[in-house]
Amino acid sequence: MTASLSKGINSFKEVxxxxxxxxxxxxxxxxxxxxxxxFYTTTGDPKYTPIHKLEPLRxxxxxxxxLLGKLGKMLGLSKPVTDAELAEWEPxxxxxxxMCARCAMVCxxxxxMTYMIRKMREGMAASGHAPAGLxxxxxxxxxxxxxxxVRLPAVKAQMKxxxxDTGIEIPLDVMGAEYMVLMSSMEIIxxxxxxxxxxxIMKQAGKSWTLCSExxxxxxxxIQIGASDIARVLVQRIVDGAEKLKVKTVISPECGHAFTALRWEGPNLIGRPYTFEVLHIxxxxxxxRSAGLLKTTGFEEARLTFHDPCQLVRRGGVLEQPRNLLKLVAKNYVESADHGKMNWCCGGGGGVSAIEEAEPLRLQAFKIKKTQLEETGAKTLVTACANCRIVLEEGLEHYHMNIPVVGLTEMIAAHLTQEKEAR
Amino acid sequence: MTHLDLLTFARGSALNWALMVFVAGVVLRLFEIFSLGRKPDFAKPRSNSPGSGWRTMFTRSLPAQGMMKHHAVSYISGYVFHAGLFLAIFFLAAHIAFFRSMTGLSWPNLPTPLVDASVVAAMVALGVLLAHRLNSPVKRLLSGFGDYLAWAVTLLPLLTGYMAYHHLLFEYTLMLALHLFSVELLLVVLPFTKLFHTFSLFISRWYNGDIFGRKGVAS
Structure with a gap:
């Protein structure tokens, strides 16, 4: 489909x-x-005011x-949205x-505003003003x-x-498994x-699970670029896979926007509720843990803090779970200021980490994360989103901060009882 | 035309027309919003946050965590202005008498000097907010003609009411007529400017609370 201004405007009207x-x-x-x-707080540039980003849509x-707007348009008094303006608005x-939605919590x-940006991006993509990276x-x-x-052979290589490494067979395409596990490319690579x-973890809990080759x-x-037709194709693959294998639950990996796409947008993209449940890992x-199926031993010694991925916490409602899990394996766990639903974004969500031109701004915006982290005095940063993780690692490296970033799932796995006994 | 004629007109047909435009405008604007509708949400909502939309209608009146210290000017002036205006409209003895003459309903009033002070506070707050709008780069970027119009038509009823009560500038009857005209101007302008937030903020807050609440984040 070729992009054009009129398609973009029509898309704005539709959303x-x-x-x-x-x-x-x-x-x-x-x-x-x-x-x-x-972006505003780290640059002081008023053009980054969230509601201003929506001006063409407004x-x-x-x-x-x-009524007044229509009258104005009829009389030629209103300023139409132009291609040049949309180009100016792309950044x-x-x-x-x-799309961290912090602004939506304070308005x-x-x-x-995030609800609107998500929809506005549909018109931006339709008018040909989406970034090349996305x-x-x-x-x-x-x-x-x-x-x-990443193709299936790469996944199979990793399975092998x-x-x-673990001596545990990784199940693929197992009919009727309780859980179907998904990954993000970031996790595969x-x-x-x-x-x-x-x-x-699945072995210790005694649960049946599977990967799906399709x-x-x-x-x-x-959902990042704002192309619901593409988003629908991608969600449909998962729905088809899960329904074919007749699994009970699909597990969204440590990835924030994948959870938003699958858990909240997916049913609306395909136009019906799922026949299975979607849970974040x-x-x-x-x-x-609460069923007593997660037995851990030992504690992390380092002072550590948790970075709440926006899509998982503020826009996903998975707020208490990471805290419950951290308490299992960490004694020296500290919360940062503005943690939980008011946490600051890593700077790379919503597709930003895939936009090359955005990197200098993203690294500047990371200053807020840097300050937030420094205040905690944490020596290890735990998170539950592979994209946050890579963006955090890049930011920490840029600012010469020697703080390892760890995924919570792997931290839990490292403390499983059977794991320690096996050693 | 005598001052009394002017006041009679202000209280009579001018008020009726203004009220008609106001009611029709509000109904139209509400229709413009609701007629756009909303697609059904097929995603299974989390069950732990029912009523989030209704709660958010009220909880959003409080500053979000950590925001007060960064934006004390906006918050404090905002509260003082809204509270002062609310007290003046609904608790001045003269206004309650006016509402009773129109609707037959009445309620206890606050002492007039207290309402007078709240009007002064509201006007000072409006002054501070205008200065802030002109000086803050963010607010200046967002502001256009509509913002300054809304500011002016909100100030005028407070100012003319204050002047009428204190017998300033013009003879009382004329000032009272001007006060009524300023209120009528506000009524006519309100539905078609950002002042419509008086009504629409309950809708937008409800949607916000509902959107977040379905995902399990009570706001």
């Missing part, structure tokens, strides 16, 4: 719904949302869906918004099966590797320890 109309109607231009945005709403809608009139990731996802170009950790990738660049682990 505007009652919530968006109420948000734009309510905005009093108080600017408080700026203070919640990591004008389309006003000109198309309000505001993509590079400098991680006095209750505007959910376009590439989306194309690879549809054509190859993963945004980083993990099998050799950069963090293979995730799969090993899941294998050990649906191993959980990430969904369609931390929800599964905390469920095991």
């Amino acid at each position: 505007i719904d009652a919530p968006i109309a109420s948000f734009f109607s309510s905005c009093v231009h108080c600017g408080l949302c700026a203070e919640a945005c990591l 004008r389309v709403w006003q000109q198309e869906y309000t 505001l809608v993509y590079d400098s918004c991680t 006095p009139v209750g505007n959910d 376009v590439g990731a989306s194309t690879r996802s549809v054509e190859i099966g993963s945004p980083m170009g 590797h993990v099998q050799a 950069n963090f293979p320890e995730y799969l090993g950790a899941v294998a050990k 649906a191993f990738e959980a990430t969904n660049s369609g 931390l929800e599964v682990l905390d469920g095991f």
Whole structure:
């Protein structure tokens, strides 16, 4: 499909719904949302004010869906949205918004800017104003099966590797397994320890699980770029895989936006509820913990803190589970200021980490994370999102901070009772 | 036309017209919002946050965690202005008498000097907010004609009411007529500017609370 301004404007018109109309109607231009945005607070540049990033969408709403706006348009008094303007807005809608939704938590009139950015990106993509990095990731996802170009043989190679490492067989395409485990490409390429950790935990808990050869990738660049047609194709793969294998639960990996895509957007993308349940790996682990199926031994000695992935916590509701799990294995666990639902984003969510041009700004925005971390005095940073993890690692390296970043699932797996006994 | 004629007009047909525009405008604006509808959400909501939309309608009146210290000017001036305006509209003895003459309903009033002080506080707060709007780069970028219009039509009823009560500038009857005209101007402008947040913020807060609540994050 070729992109054009008229397609973009039509897409804007399509996505505007009652919530968006109420948000734009309510905005009093108080600017408080700026203070919640990591890009504004670290640069002081007013153009990063969240509601300002939505200005073209607001004008389309006003000109198309309000009486005064329509009159103004008829009389030629209103400023139409142009291609040049959308080009100017591209860095505001993509590079400098991680869809972290911190602004939506502080807005006095209750505007959910993230809800609107997500929808506005549909029109940006349709008008040809999506960043090249995200376009590439989306194309690879549809054509190859993963945004980083990972194919099934790479997954099989990792399965073999993990099998050799742990002595546990990694099940593939097992009909009727209780859990179907998904991964993100980041985990397949950069963090293979995730799969090993899941294998050990499932073995100890005595649960049946499987990978699926047709649906191993959980990430969904369609929801980041704002292309629901692509997002639908990617979710449908997982739904087809899960329904074919007749699994009870699909486990979203340590990846924030994959959880949003699968748990919250997926049913709406395919237009029906799922026949299976979707849980984040931390929800599964905390469920095991409360059922007494997660037996751990020993504690982490280092002072450590947890980075709440935005999509998992603020926009996903998985808030208590990581804390419950950390308490199992860490004695010296400290919370950072603004933790939990008010946590600051790593700076790379919402597809930002895939946008090359956005890197200098992202590293500048990381200063807020840096300060937040330094205040805790933590020696280890734990998180539960592979994208946060890589972005945090890059940020820490950039600022010469020697703090290892660990995935919570693998930290739990390292403390499993059977693991220690086997040594 | 005498001052009394002017006041009679202000209290009579001018008020009726203004109220008609106001009610029609509010209904139209609400229709513009709700007629856009919302797609059904097929994602299974978390069960631990029912009523989040309704709660958020009220809880959003409080500053979010950590925000007060960064934005004390906006928050404090905002509270002082809204509280002062609310007290003046609904608790001044003269206003209650006016509402009773129109609707037959009445309620206890607050001492007039207290309401007078709250009006002064509200006007000072409006002044501070305007200065902040002109000086804060973020607010300046977001502001346009509508913002300054909204500011002016909100200040005028407070100012003319204060001047009428204290017999300043013009003769009382004329000042009272001007006060009524300023209120009528506010009524006519409200539905079509950001002042419509008086109504729509309950809708936007509800949606926000509902969207977050379904995901298990009570706001």
